[in-house]
Amino acid sequence: MSDAVSSALFRRAQELLPGGVNSPVRAFRAVGGDPIFIKEASGAYLTGADGRKYVDFIGSWGPMILGHAHPAVVKAVQDAAIRGLSYGAPTELEVTFAEAIRAIYPGIEKLRCTSSGTEATMSAIRAARGFTKRSAIVKFEGCYHGHADCLLVKAGSGLATFGVGAPDSAGVPEGAAKDTIVLAFNDTAGLTELFAKRGHEIAAVIVEPVVGNMGCVAPEPGYLQAIIDLCKASGAVSIFDEVMTGCRLAKGGAQQLYGLQADMTCLGKIVGGGMPLAVYGGKREIMDVVAPMGSVYQAGTLSGNPIAVSAGLATLELLLPALYAKIEASSARLEKGLNEAIAAAKLEGQATVQRVGSMITLFFAPGPIKSWNDANRADRKRFGTFHGSMLESGIYWPPAQFEAAFVSGAHEDADIDAAIAAAAKALAA
Ligand code: PMP
Numbered sequence: 001m002s003d004a005v006s007s008a009l010f011r012r013a014q015e016l017l018p019g020g021v022n023s024p025v026r027a028f029r030a031v032g033g034d035p036i037f038i039k040e041a042s043g044a045y046l047t048g049a050d051g052r053k054y055v056d057f058i059g060s061w062g063p064m065i066l067g068h069a070h071p072a073v074v075k076a077v078q079d080a081a082i083r084g085l086s087y088g089a090p091t092e093l094e095v096t097f098a099e100a101i102r103a104i105y106p107g108i109e110k111l112r113c114t115s116s117g118t119e120a121t122m123s124a125i126r127a128a129r130g131f132t133k134r135s136a137i138v139k140f141e142g143c144y145h146g147h148a149d150c151l152l153v154k155a156g157s158g159l160a161t162f163g164v165g166a167p168d169s170a171g172v173p174e175g176a177a178k179d180t181i182v183l184a185f186n187d188t189a190g191l192t193e194l195f196a197k198r199g200h201e202i203a204a205v206i207v208e209p210v211v212g213n214m215g216c217v218a219p220e221p222g223y224l225q226a227i228i229d230l231c232k233a234s235g236a237v238s239i240f241d242e243v244m245t246g247c248r249l250a251k252g253g254a255q256q257l258y259g260l261q262a263d264m265t266c267l268g269k270i271v272g273g274g275m276p277l278a279v280y281g282g283k284r285e286i287m288d289v290v291a292p293m294g295s296v297y298q299a300g301t302l303s304g305n306p307i308a309v310s311a312g313l314a315t316l317e318l319l320l321p322a323l324y325a326k327i328e329a330s331s332a333r334l335e336k337g338l339n340e341a342i343a344a345a346k347l348e349g350q351a352t353v354q355r356v357g358s359m360i361t362l363f364f365a366p367g368p369i370k371s372w373n374d375a376n377r378a379d380r381k382r383f384g385t386f387h388g389s390m391l392e393s394g395i396y397w398p399p400a401q402f403e404a405a406f407v408s409g410a411h412e413d414a415d416i417d418a419a420i421a422a423a424a425k426a427l428a429a
Helices: 003-018 071-082 092-104 116-131 155-161 189-203 225-236 253-260 306-317 319-346 381-392 411-427
Strands: 039-042 043-047 053-056 110-114 136-140 180-183 202-207 237-242 262-269 278-282 352-356 359-363
Touching: 053 411, 071 306, 092 110, 092 278, 092 306, 110 116, 110 359, 116 136, 116 202, 116 237, 116 262, 136 189, 136 352, 180 189, 189 225, 202 225, 225 237, 237 253, 253 262, 319 352, 319 359, 319 411, 381 411
Parallel strands: 136 180, 136 202, 202 237, 237 262
Antiparallel strands: 039 043, 043 053, 110 278, 262 278, 352 359
16 A cells, blocks of 8 residues: 555654654554655645655644645745744734634633644643632543543544553553543533532533544534533533634634634644644633733743744635635535445445534444444444555545544545545445
């Protein structure tokens, strides 16, 4: 499946990097074969180490909504780099960026920039605990919120793919996860019951409002509102982790799409335009517990880095209604084509396409998939074969069953149709 150049690089990499990679899912363990090493990317395409071109449906796992190397974003990065790479001191850019975020997410009255989504969620939890003076947090099975100790419990994404226990990761002391309560996603009754019993202990509920990390799973009507309402009634903080959905499902993310407002929001990926930048923010009174205003400590040498913020601002400026309309049309075309391919291969009841906006997953499982229990029925082996066949056809699809694929503004109908034709071939086989 892989090319000789990538395989040679992978052997070199494995001598030095655990599994040959700097983030686990990249290693292709879940699907078999060696990963493709990437030389460059432009628009909807990646070029592998041997020069072969692929249509990319990963988009760096979410950030590249404009496609790769968008000229305006690249120019913003170049212009910023000439003025210095990092100052470790405040800049006007950060203020402009914060104003832009607040205009898009009215629930974010104050915010702080971090360098990764992991830092954003970890810090949001710390702020919520500091604000409420409570310890317990609630998360949902199959939702991934980065790799902070307290969040590595039934955490979807790479952890689901590699099937490790609870806490999901070795090296996480039981104590670090003992205040993490895990419930099934979309189980309003279970959450209501939990709050009735232990509401006074709960500092925060953190959720991916549309889950991407067990594959694409939508919230049932009323579920997200119930999270917000239950938190409000008991003095807990609702945290929407929109690292993946933010600026993707709509400019204002899932909260705009569903007309909701959480107490706190985490953003990443798209807001950094492909650079290391993420955000946590929310109600003023909650964010004012963060140092130096308050007693919750959180810091970062490269936080609000001028190049990352410049890439983010350039990206935000291009998130226009026409972009979302184009991406919705492309995503709907892909969904329809995949469903037709499933029908043509007589795989109805064995394969299910789920999509919200430009997040899409082909599960090798019967649908509808509403929770991790449903997703976990998926046939990983079949997915691996599917993935290998897609790659052979030049389609770079996420290398794990429990990841969403992403459509960008750079995908044209011909790119979508190439993916559909490749999927039809893979499914028929
Ligand atoms: N939250 C969500 C919903 C994510 O999808 C991710 C990453 N895939 C993270 C948090 C962690 O972000 P990062 O990888 O930048 O640390």
